[in-house]
Each structure stands twice: as C-alpha cells, then as structure tokens.
Amino acid sequence: MAVWRLICNFSAYREAIMKTYTLNSDGVLKRYDYLWRMSADRWAWEYLRRNPDFLHDAECRRADDVSERMAPCAPIRLLRSRISQTLAERWGLMMMPDPQQNGFEADVFWSRAAHPDQVEVHCSPRSEEEACGIWDRTVPFCRITHLTDQQGREFLLLRGNGCVVQVRCSGLSLLGMEKIRMKLTISDMDAYERKLKAQRDALEVWGQDYDQQTPLWTKRTQILRDGLIALDCLELGMSRRDIATVLYGKERVESEWPDDRASMRDALKYLVSKAEGLRDGGYLVELLGGRLGPYQTAA
Template identity: 45%
Template sequence: MSKCPVLLQSVLDRYDYTRTLSRSRWAWEFLRRNQDFLEEAALHGADKVSVRTACHGITLIRPRIDQMAAERWGLAFFPDPRHDGYAAHAFWSSALFPRQVKVQVSPADSEATCPIYEKTVKQCEIVHLVDTAGREHLLVKGNGHVVQVQCRGMSMLSPEPVRLGFLIRGTANFASRWRMLDEAQRVYGAGQDASVPWSRTSLALRNALVAHDCEIAGLSVRETAEIIYGKARADEAWAGPGRSMKDEIRRARARGRDLVSGGYRTLLA
C-alpha cells in the first residue's frame, strides 16, 4: 500500500457515510460481508422479488416465493449485498429487531390530508414492503438516515384515503420509545446530514468495519492503523514502547470478525 497520506485518507473517506447509520443499518453493513450469507444470497436473485415504482416515486417490493432462507438471517428477503447500509432495501424481522417505529394506518376523510404522509413523500425516499405473511413495512430514507417502520391497521395500498399515526402502546419503556420516535425525525432534511458528529458507538463500529475490511484485503495491523489514525500517529505509536494502538487495532479486527460472523444480531436486539 502507498504511504501517501492523501491516499490513506481517501480510503477512510469511503466510510464517512456510516456516520449517520442507525444500529439496524450497521447490522446490514456487517452481514453483507459474511461469506456464507453472500453465497446464499447469490442463489436468490432479483427474479425472486417483485420490485416496481408507484406514485411519488415509492418503491413497492413483494417477495414472489417463500423467504425462509432469508428469515434464517433475520431478513424479510435477500437485499442486494452490493448496496451499503443506506442504499440497501434491508428489512429486518420483528423478532430480531423489535425496536421498530410503529404506525397505525386508519381511514381518513375523503378530502383530508395526512400531515405525516405528505411530509414524508415530499422529503424522503420510501420503500414499501408486503412480506410473505401479508404484513406491511416501510423503509424511510432521508438526510443520511434510515428508519424501518411497521404498519398496523389498514393497508397503505388501500384505494381509500388513509391517515397515519405513530403508535406507542403501554407505559413500559415509554422514555426509550419516545426517544426512538424523536430520532426517527432525523430523516426529514435534504441530502447527507454532515453536521452529525461521530458518536463513540458509531466511531467504534466504523473502526471495526475498516479493520475487518483491511484484514480481508491482507493489510497488516500497522497498515490498518495508518488508515484509521493517519501515518504520523501510527509511526509515533510503533516507534514507542507502548502497545495501546496496536492492541486497539487488534480488538477492532476481532470485533469486526465477530459482528460479520453473526454478532450483527446483537446490534438489533
């Protein structure tokens, strides 16, 4: 690998989009690097799923066949593993990913408009899924964020006008449920939310992802440290007696391997 700092930084820049990923999208980033998953996904091509575009640019997805193979990985169907955590149409099962936003779909007056729907179709990309059990789900993408939504009540595809309302049942974990809805509002905006700083969690996940990719590419621990921390800091760490950076990169590698091999499920719990 070239030691040019500009080239090293350009490698790290490729991961910058992960800054705004939620844990469910991080789970997809690691799963799509699992070789067993890739081999199985290759057996279930695009012809196994119906994909079409409806009004307002909404993508409608419906599996044509049973999706038991995908369900073993926690998915409603096999998304294209070439697509990253933001672009992929990755829908997780409710059992594996219970912390989903839930909306109640109800009949609306014929002349009434639904504020939630109107705002969402104007500002966001929407992917609508009807799974093999007939349940409806949404992926709402915007501002660098992705939210997975469960639909209850009427069908979103009803010819009759519908109204959406956020659904919170019971008082258990009310604060976390409210916080989840608040975080979901981040999809409203234009383009990538560059103002979002790296959190400790997202930075640790990014480093695990980078370390895993470097290991698969055959790069050394030292070369991985140069990509993540820059050549100057890596040179300083390797020249001194301390082992903190070396150990940190090895831990990042180990965590990356664990998340790819099945630990991604813990990000969804």
C-alpha cells in the same frame, strides 16, 4: 401532540449528553463518510454484508425473486417476494438484499424478532378534508419503498437526509382505495424508552441539509466505522499495523506502534475482535436488540 413533545424533549436531552466530533476522512477513509447518519439497524447490515457465510447464502439470490412496480398514485416502489425467504430469515431479514449495496441503498427489511424496536404507525380511515401530517411531510422529501411480506403485513423504508428508517404498519392497508391517516404508536410499553428513541431518530429523515453537513461522529459510531474499515483491510490481506496506518496515519503509527506499553496494538486487537464479533452474529444483539445469540435463528 403529546408524543411529539416527548420526542422533542428527548431530542434536546440526547443532544446535551452526546458528544460529537469530526474524524479524519482523507483518502480512502472518505468513502465511509456516508455512515455517520446511519441508524443501528443499518450498521447491522453493513456488518452482515461482510460475513462470508451470509455472502454464500446471498449467492442464491435472483433479481426476479421479488416483484417490483411503482405505485400508481405516488412515487413509491412496491415490493413483494415471489418465493420463500428461508435463507434471508436465518439472518433476521425478511428478504435477501443485494450485499453489494450499502446501508443506505440496500432494501434491508429486518424481521420484528430480530429488530423489535422498529418505528410503528397505525393506519386508520380519514375523510377527504382531513390531512395526514406524516404522509404530507414524508412523500415530498423521502424515497419510499413498500414491502408486503408473505403474511400480508406491510412495511416501509424511508430514505432521506442520509438516513434510512424502517416502519412497521398496522391497521388499514396502504394499498387500499381508502384514504388513510398515519399515527405513530408504541405497542410495547416495557420498551417505551427504546421505542421513543426510535421515533425521535426517525424524524431526522425529514431534514434537507445532509449534503451541506460535516460528518459528526460519536465514540460509538467511530468504533463501528473503524471496525468496518478493519474488516475491509483484513479482507485485502493487510496486517494490523497496516490497518492502524490507514486509521491513524503513518507518522503516528511509526511513533506509537513500537511503544512497550502496546496501547495502539491492544486497541487494534480489540477493534478487530469487536468487528469480527459483530459481523459473525453479534449484530443481532448489539445493534438490533433482538436478544438472540449469534447462532440462533432470528425468524
């Protein structure tokens, strides 16, 4: 309960200081609306899957590289890699996802080295009479994917309410016969605030009103969204002025682009540079917090 109260207090504080607003999502921009609830590690995937070097590595991916089956007692997908995931590990991943799938649908599991601020749960035995609040609240509302890595460590992806949460499990195996109880834990007290934020953000996965909500953006998520749009436009051979037209509309661009102060042109130059940096390795530091440079191995 103490952890829960801390999370709720942090939630109220965060909502009080973080300004949100709507954005124009007419036409082609609407296809990016799904991003507004994405966590930082899902934004990292969106940038990585646009990296041409990564796409080259991903071409080696085969559907049967990973075994998949359903759990016998719950609607949970069980994944386990059949092969070494050396190429995936180069990019901070535990296995190679399908780059055609977006941040919500792709089975993206980040390594702990690349993404140290994962939500953590400890699994311990429980009696027949005991309940597990995390399990009871998660299974009815979330799509759950379970991964066992080659060292036998277990991870979960929880999908719900427009959010995706990666969870690292310790203690008893989730695949055993014994009933378990899950508890949120914080193993690194030096990163207490970041871990607490990760736990708080993870609670969003339990909501049920995603389809009825209007996308709300912060300044940070707007820049991240616009950066992805810019990369996609560049891939289509569009100019920076064309990108500005997509983002701001033809009328505004015709009015502001010729301005001698060049504020719009400078803004597009910064946006493209920022997006390319995140795509080409910056996601490891700026979005995952892995403290790794773009040319360092995350595994």
